[in-house]
Amino acid sequence: MTNYSLKGFIPRPINRDFASERRRYQGIPTLEVLPSGRMLAVYYAGELPHEGPGNYVVLACSDDRGLSWSEIQVVAPVEKDERAFDPVLWLDPIGRLWWIWSQCVTQGVHDIFDGRNGVWAAVCKNPDASTLKWSRPRRLAEGVQMCKPALMADGTWVFPVALWNYWPEKVAPEFKTLARSNLLLSRDQGKSFTLVPGPDVPERVFDEHMFIEHPDGSWEVFARTAYGIGKSSSADQGKTWSRGCDSGLGGPSSRFVLSRLRSGKLLLINNETPQLLPGEKRKGWVRQKLIAWLSDDEGASWYGRLVFETRDNVSYPDMAEGKDGFLYVIYDRERSSYGEILIARFTEADVAAGTFITPGCYSGLIVTAYPMMLK
Numbered sequence: 001m002t003n004y005s006l007k008g009f010i011p012r013p014i015n016r017d018f019a020s021e022r023r024r025y026q027g028i029p030t031l032e033v034l035p036s037g038r039m040l041a042v043y044y045a046g047e048l049p050h051e052g053p054g055n056y057v058v059l060a061c062s063d064d065r066g067l068s069w070s071e072i073q074v075v076a077p078v079e080k081d082e083r084a085f086d087p088v089l090w091l092d093p094i095g096r097l098w099w100i101w102s103q104c105v106t107q108g109v110h111d112i113f114d115g116r117n118g119v120w121a122a123v124c125k126n127p128d129a130s131t132l133k134w135s136r137p138r139r140l141a142e143g144v145q146m147c148k149p150a151l152m153a154d155g156t157w158v159f160p161v162a163l164w165n166y167w168p169e170k171v172a173p174e175f176k177t178l179a180r181s182n183l184l185l186s187r188d189q190g191k192s193f194t195l196v197p198g199p200d201v202p203e204r205v206f207d208e209h210m211f212i213e214h215p216d217g218s219w220e221v222f223a224r225t226a227y228g229i230g231k232s233s234s235a236d237q238g239k240t241w242s243r244g245c246d247s248g249l250g251g252p253s254s255r256f257v258l259s260r261l262r263s264g265k266l267l268l269i270n271n272e273t274p275q276l277l278p279g280e281k282r283k284g285w286v287r288q289k290l291i292a293w294l295s296d297d298e299g300a301s302w303y304g305r306l307v308f309e310t311r312d313n314v315s316y317p318d319m320a321e322g323k324d325g326f327l328y329v330i331y332d333r334e335r336s337s338y339g340e341i342l343i344a345r346f347t348e349a350d351v352a353a354g355t356f357i358t359p360g361c362y363s364g365l366i367v368t369a370y371p372m373m374l375k
Helices: 173-178 348-353
Strands: 025-033 039-046 056-062 070-075 082-091 097-105 119-124 138-141 157-162 181-186 194-196 210-213 219-225 228-234 257-260 266-271 288-295 303-312 314-321 327-333 340-346 362-368
Touching (some): 039 327, 138 181, 157 210, 181 219, 288 314
Antiparallel strands (some): 025 039, 097 119, 157 181, 210 219
16 A cells, blocks of 8 residues: 655755755756745755655745845655655745645655655745745645646636546546546635646646636636647536647647736747657657747737747746746756756747847846756
């Protein structure tokens, strides 16, 4: 019987046990930008050259607009057969910072799923403080959350949580109905949550889904799939879902961003979609380039195509919209060999133009990397 991790790890100051010199794996980042301009980044790491036991989540801070960073806190397991992973940072509408992560018990050096996992969160009421203080961690749901919460028109918070179905034999019978791209809703500013079972999009891979509410009140969920990005919609607030299908948005089966900006436009950030050769299946592609698009018509069409990162093995973008009008995108590169966590900054105007036209734009700003890469 699986020993599920039901006790939350506690955010604590970082020490030499988690020094970057000891890391052989680093990536899967997330970012928030406070109204003050303070920037906070989270990513996870480990001493194995791949995901597995002992993974821990690092919080880094910058008070000079990203020019320099300090790693300040960590969420880490106590037992060697546990892991903390897949983090999310989110600044909620009342100014509190949520640090969300997943954790599980592992059965071997390559194991990353205990059949249940768990989404945990701690909240900081004053993220501009010199020392960040966190609430006691809460277990929010079964599974994993890999993307930021979304806000509905009526103020409801929507946390996209998923119980992986990649290894269905590991999922206990009592959890099999939860093996979907689910939605965790809060109508009281995070005091309580209601789970809405989401769609089961065909060929979904680790979900990493994002939620969009359209002006007509319909919902749409976009999930990572073997063929790129799949989608499903609901006209009755999640009671029923359409049969999942290919969204046509492409990509190499990796995390993407699809979210609503303050302007009302939709932003899509995805890797380039390689051209298929005759007989080639849609899997095993290199995650190359990162590209941003905009939509003014609820995703019916997209324009702009800003290629803000041109290298290979770049992936897992997360976006935060700053009060300064910039869109900040964090992503990783070469998790095992370089361990680079990088940031790009641009505006909607840059995306629409398909090139950097706004003073102050940049790409490839390094948050952290393995020490040999910083020499």
